[in-house]
Amino acid sequence: MATGALPLVRLIEQFERLPGVGKKSAQRLAFHILDMPAEKAADFANTILEAREKIKKCSVCQNLTDSETCPICQNTHRDKSTICVVENPQDILAFERTKEYNGVYHVLHGLISPMNGVGPDQLAIKELLARIGTEEVAEVIMATNPTVEGEATATYLARLIKPMNIRTTRLAYGIPVGGNLEYADEVTLYRALEGRNEM
């Protein structure tokens, strides 16, 4: 870069490495950091270090937490007999926003993807099976994404869990609420038709 201030170039490069941040955004973010009062910038840096250091996986459900178990697993009001299996911790946030789900979760931290060399062993599957073996589990909800890999992972898990005589369910497919039929793709529409309910 023409202005040649090396610490600035390095800062821009760091921002560029973040997902969804292009060259221009990285520049804007870096200049913003330099515009901040020094103590705010130090705060930002320390928050990164603190988060990286303190956050680990919940020993029960593998969600991210700063204590031994996450607040959801610690909550005695949550129904421990229903486990919702998700790909990553972000998915838990999405479910919690519905304010309707009162069970607990299990985070796989990925999906089975032979193309990317990710097999069942790299995911938190043995931890899930151990939970089912030791806790009183009535139902496991497969809540992986409706993609090829999400489907394959759900199917793989269902094959392992169903023989243990545990109810194994999958999220419903259908028209998104507020969506427009005209713009729904044919697979979604077919699934919505197939899964139609009595009124």
Added chain:
Amino acid sequence: MATGALPLVRLIEQFERLPGVGKKSAQRLAFHILDMPAEKAADFANTILEAREKIKKCSVCQNLTDSETCPICQNTHRDKSTICVVENPQDILAFERTKEYNGVYHVLHGLISPMNGVGPDQLAIKELLARIGTEEVAEVIMATNPTVEGEATATYLARLIKPMNIRTTRLAYGIPVGGNLEYADEVTLYRALEGRNEM
């Protein structure tokens, strides 16, 4: 946030404060940081601290630099008699990308904006006048943005500088190269017409 890991919540909040980063992006960036190897995250944090600590304003042109004067002012091949006045250091990057400008710069670090309580005193205007008074300056190019505030600042500076018998110019207005006449706004089109050149 439902997952309740405080260091994570704080990290998301820090990202949310950055310009152009919404709630969802902040979440994605924070989870990305937690996914990084620990030493990469530490690198990121340290780059922020280092940049904030080492970067200061060039004593000549007010550009950001990590030494006493910036590389452009240090460069003996640059024409010191032509000063291009810009709002902020990012604008220098834009000019340097053209690879056509060989003069030097002066960064105002803002524009005159009575609405936001920014007067001439808060900008690096006295430093500019001091340069013009002590260096051999032949031309000052006003390269502030083509906005109301950019115009007002350019006009204000021109009124101060012209009486010092120094050539004072303004960037040309016109149709952007590669643009489409059909989509040009009427003010731009009028300015392009007004500024037409012999072929």
